[in-house]
Amino acid sequence: MEQQGYYGAFGGSFIPEILVPAFAELNEHFEQIKQDSAFWQSYLSMLADFSGRPTPLTYAEGLTKHYGKARIYIKREDLNHSGAHKINNALGQGLLAKRMNKTRVIAETGAGQHGVATAIVAAKLGLNATIYMGREDMERQYANVFWMKRYGAEVVPVDYGSRTLKDAINEALRDWVSSFEHTHYLLGTASGAHPFPSIVAYFQSIIGKEAKEQIMQAANRxxxxxxxxxxxxxxxxxxxxxxxxxxxxxxxxxxxxGKGMASGLHASRIAYGQGTTGIAQGYKTLFLQNKDGQMRDTYSIAAGLDYTGVSPILADLAEQGRVRFEAATDVEVIDALKLIMTKEGLVPALESTHAFAGAFREIEQTTNQEIVIINMSGRGDKDIFNIAEGLQDDEWTAFIARKNEQYANATS
Structure with missing residues (x-):
């Protein structure tokens, strides 16, 4: 990482003057906790006792036999409390908020998993929580909206723009401008103005630390x-x-x-080569934008991937050639999901299934001496409506119609 939160040409902090004190306070406390082994140990203890870490690295015997190529291992972030990796960061930032004597957290969410994790952590730590969510995403992921409210969080719909994740981020930032003295913005992804990309990467690093140790134990390499x-x-x-x-x-x-590069209905900034350098939402990265610098609408079957930007850290790693980027279409994702369910008895989130689809497309290039790890970032309970629609399940459609009729009759 370079000075001022830059990663190569990307990153930085392009924020309104009114938020400079909030970012300065956050950066000061973040630098302190990185040097505080007691904080990290309290974080690890809470992850173990509350979230259930470490998550296992599961050998995918069924998928490995099916392809007859590389041995496939799955990092099981779906087994975290809340059902996704998001709680790793939410818990870390929640503890950081308490250290800064904040009484409230705000967050944005797309698929709802970060919103649920934030609501859970707020309830656990005695914080008030407000979650911003695009109306489109609320419709796609209403089960998560239901749980956020049950945990005591206020869920605020965002009804402008594409009504998805980027708009939820904008609304959360507007809230923070007038509330930062008592509120911490618990940003959910490794994007945004410095130091947020570093903070989120820091707390999520537990995934790779565990996976590296686990694969060495399982395969000795x-x-x-x-x-x-x-x-x-x-x-x-x-x-x-x-x-x-x-x-x-x-x-x-x-x-x-999404529906493929030519359709324009996707959220691939790097793999399709359509992301261009821009500055928005406080940082510089690759965005899907038009020639005037206006953010384009994005599309994905997975609400959590439906975002116009990408982490500046990953943009830099792509430019360096250290991380290779691919894109998986909705059709490939649904096909991969069917295979995972029948061969492994697992239901990954639609977001996570993109990783499986990318791996399956390339598995024929491998040999049975190789090892592949796929990060299953979350489980698919939240996606039941979208999955049923993607599978074109007529029985599910009939069930929903019956339930709708029963509800109408009960309230008439």
């Missing part, structure tokens, strides 16, 4: 490839960091290919 889905970049950086010093380990980020 490092993997040949590590795959992770990429929206903003938190789970990818979480699993990649421990392997970055080892050039023999190839790191592959899989973006949302």
């Amino acid at each position: 490092l993997p040949d490839r590590v795959y992770a889905c990429v929206g903003g970049g938190s789970n990818a950086l979480g699993v990649f960091q421990a392997f970055m010093p080892h050039p023999e380990v190839e790191l592959i980020g899989v973006e949302a290919g």
Whole structure:
């Protein structure tokens, strides 16, 4: 990392003057905790006692036999409390907020997993929570909206723009401008103004630290490839960091290919080569934007990947050639999901399934002497409506119609 939070040509802090004190306070306390082994130990203890870490590295025997190529291992972030990797960062930042004597946290969320994790952590630590979520994402992920509210968080719909993640981030920043004296913005992905990319990467690094130790125990060597889905970049950086010093380990980020590059309905900034350098939401990175610098609408079957920007850390790693980027389409994701469910008895989140789809597309290039790790960043309970729609399940559609009729009759 270079001075002022730059990663190569990307990063920085392009913020309104009114937020300078908030960022200065946050950076000061973040630098302190990085040197405070007692803070890290309290963080690890809470992850173990509350979230259930370490998560296992599961040998995917069924998928390995199916392909007859590389041995496939799955890092099981779906087994965290809340069902995704998001709680690693939410818990760390929650403890950081308490250290700064904040009484409230705000957050943005797309798929809802970061919102749920924030609501859980706020309830656990005695903080008030407000979660901003685009109306489009609320409709796609209403089960998570329901749980956020049950945990005591206020969920605020965002009804402008594309009504997805980028708009939720904008609204959270507006809130923080008038509330930072008592509020911490618990940003969920490794993007935004410095020091947020570093903070999120720091707390998510536990994924790769565990995976590296676990694969050494299981196979007595490092993997040949590590795959992770990429929206903003938190789970990818979480699993990649421990392997970055080892050039023999190839790191592959899989973006949302949506309906394909030609359709324009996707969220692939790097793999499709359509992201261009810009400054928005406080930082400089690769964005999907038009020639006037206006952010383009994005699309993905997975709400958590439906974002116009990407972590400046990953943008730099892509430019260096250290991380290779691919994109998986909705069709590939649904096909991969069917295979995972029937061969492994697992239901990954649609976000995570992009990583599987990317790995499956390339598995024929490997040999049975190689090892692949796929980061399963979350589980698919939240996606049941989207999955049923993607699978075109007529029985599910009939069930929803019956429930709708029962509800209408009960309230008439």
